[in-house]
Every structure is written in structure tokens, then in C-alpha cells.
Amino acid sequence: MEIQGRVIVVTGAARGIGAAMCRSAVKAGAELVVVSDRNVDEAIQLAAELGPSAVAVGCDVGREEDVQHLVRETQRLSGRIDIFCSNAGITFKGGLESTNAEWQRMWDVNVMSRLYAARAVVPGMLARGEGYLVQTASAAGLLTEIGSASYSVTKHADVALAEWLSTCYGRSGIRVSCVCPLGVETDMLDDSDPIHRYLHLHSITADQAAAAIFEGIAKEEFLILPHPEVLEFYRMKGADYDRWIRGMQRLRQKLTKQEQRRAA
Numbered sequence: 108m109e110i111q112g113r114v115i116v117v118t119g120a121a122r123g124i125g126a127a128m129c130r131s132a133v134k135a136g137a138e139l140v141v142v143s144d145r146n147v148d149e150a151i152q153l154a155a156e157l158g159p160s161a162v163a164v165g166c167d168v169g170r171e172e173d174v175q176h177l178v179r180e181t182q183r184l185s186g187r188i189d190i191f192c193s194n195a196g197i198t199f200k201g202g203l204e205s206t207n208a209e210w211q212r213m214w215d216v217n218v219m220s221r222l223y224a225a226r227a228v229v230p231g232m233l234a235r236g237e238g239y240l241v242q243t244a245s246a247a248g249l250l251t252e253i254g255s256a257s258y259s260v261t262k263h264a265d266v267a268l269a270e271w272l273s274t275c276y277g278r279s280g281i282r283v284s285c286v287c288p289l290g291v292e293t294d295m296l297d298d299s300d301p302i303h304r305y306l307h308l309h310s311i312t313a314d315q316a317a318a319a320i321f322e323g324i325a326k327e328e329f330l331i332l333p334h335p336e337v338l339e340f341y342r343m344k345g346a347d348y349d350r351w352i353r354g355m356q357r358l359r360q361k362l363t364k365q366e367q368r369r370a371a
């Protein structure tokens with residue numbers, strides 16, 4: 108799908124990958140770019156910077172009534188939504204010790220948000236015979252993020268939902284893309300975290316990620332991989348799951364030892 112003349116909503120758009128997607132969409136000639144974020148002030152600032160084809164709408168994607176309001180507001184402004192990008196996402200470091208409240212917030216923001224968006228926009232898209240859902244998942248949704256159990260689990264669920272949506276609505280004109288990057292240089296990469304420092308070794312900029320996302324949307328690819336090596340890792344995992352897990356165990360051990368040396 109071409110971006111020119113389209114109405115596009117991006118969540119988590121005040122910063123990082125979402126902000127870069129909004130900049131790209133305006134440059135590509137979108138009719139309307141809805142810059143949506145729970146940080147309303149920054150969303151308003153970015154929309155003002157982007158000019159008359161951008162507008163800011165506040166939304167905490169973990170709350171269904173906020174997502175419904177975002178969709179209603181966009182429809183009021185433009186009569187339709189062509190592309191809805193569920194991009195907002197968060198992470199909490201940690202494994203078994205992560206609290207239930209942290210897991211719940213991860214579930215709401217990284218997974219339920221995608222369901223709330225699809226529920227709100229799919230009926231209108233089906234009625235028009237076309238529409239596009241883009242979900243920014245993560246390579247952690249295909250592989251695993253050693254430093255965060257809840258991120259790994261919720262991003263796998265994000266990929267699963269995208270796959271289900273594409274399977275069920277693909278023949279009715281609805282395109283779905285699932286974006287699975289490795290490290291992207293945004294606030295999410297925390298240099299105090301050994302895994303994130305490791306990801307930084309091959310990280311790309313948010314602008315590079317946005318360019319890969321729009322290239323994937325133009326080709327209507329389901330799996331958009333801004334880091335092509337992820338496909339190679341995913342194939343290795345599929346070819347020999349046990350071997351791949353042994354490799355991940357070794358990597359974790361190596362990073363843990365490095366961290367212990369740093370701390371000593």
C-alpha cells in the first residue's frame with residue numbers, strides 16, 4: 108500500500124520509532140497523520156512540527172476507551188482510517204521476580220492494545236473492503252529477550268495476534284504487517300542493561316527502522332525485519348530448536364559473566 112493520500116494513525120508516536128514513522132508518513136504525502144501518544148504534550152509538539160497534515164490525539168493504548176476515542180476522533184477528522192500502526196510498547200527488565208503489576212501493564216500495553224485497535228478499526232475496514240494494521244512487535248517475539256521474561260512473552264503474543272488477524276481477514280482486504288526489529292537507538296535501549304548494550308552493537312536508528320517499515324508496507328509484507336539477520340536466526344531456531352536454545356543459554360552465560368566482571 109502506498110502512503111500517499113492515506114489516513115494513518117501511529118501510537119507511541121511522540122518519540123522513537125513512532126515519531127520517525129510519523130515524519131516518514133508526512134514526507135510520503137499522507138493525507139492525515141495522527142500522532143498519538145500517552146504523552147500528549149510531546150505528541151502536540153511533534154504534530155505542530157510536522158505541519159497541517161499532522162494532528163495529535165492523546166491515548167494510553169492500555170485503556171480500551173482511549174483507543175476507541177482515538178479511532179472516533181480520527182474518523183471525525185477524516186472519515187476513515189487506512190493504516191493503523193500499533194507501535195506503542197514498553198519493557199520491564201526482569202525474570203521471575205517481576206511483579207504481577209508489571210506483567211499486567213506489559214500485557215495491557217504490548218498486547219491488549221493491539222486487540223483494542225483491531226476491534227475498533229476492522230469493522231470499518233471490512234465495510235470499505237480495505238485497510239492496513241501494522242504492529243510493532245520485536246525480534247523478541249520471534250526469538251527471545253534474555254533480560255525480560257514479560258517482554259519476550261508479550262512480544263510473542265503480539266506476533267501471534269498479527270498472524271491470527273492476517274489469517275482471518277487477509278482474504279477480506281485487510282493487510283497486516285508485523286515489525287520485528289532487534290536494537291533500535293531510542294529511549295527503550297538502556298545502556299545500563301547488558302543485553303541492551305549487546306543489542307546496541309548492531310542497532311539501527313529510528314529513521315532506518317521507519318524506512319524499513321514503510322518499504323515493507325509498500326510491498327505488503329507480513330513480516331517486516333529492519334535487521335535482515337533476524338530471518339537467519341529465526342530459520343536456525345526453526346531448523347533445530349534445541350541447538351538454538353543451547354546457543355541462547357551460552358549467550359546468557361557469557362553476558363552474565365561479563366556483567367559480573369564489570370561489577371567486580
Ligand SMILES: NC(=O)c1ccc[n+]([C@@H]2O[C@H](COP(=O)([O-])OP(=O)(O)OC[C@H]3O[C@@H](n4cnc5c(N)ncnc54)[C@H](O)[C@@H]3O)[C@@H](O)[C@H]2O)c1
Nearest residue numbers: 119121122123124145167168195196245290291293294295
Ligand atoms: N528500541 C528498540 O530497540 C526496539 C526493538 C524492537 C522493538 N521495539 C518496539 O518498538 C516500539 C516503539 O519503541 P521505541 O523504541 O520507539 O520506544 P520509545 O520508548 O522511544 O518510545 C515509545 C513511545 O511510546 C509511548 N508510550 C509508552 N506507553 C504508552 C502507552 N501506554 N500508550 C501510548 N503511548 C505510550 C511513549 O510515551 C513514547 O513516546 C515498541 O513497541 C517496542 O517494543 C523497540
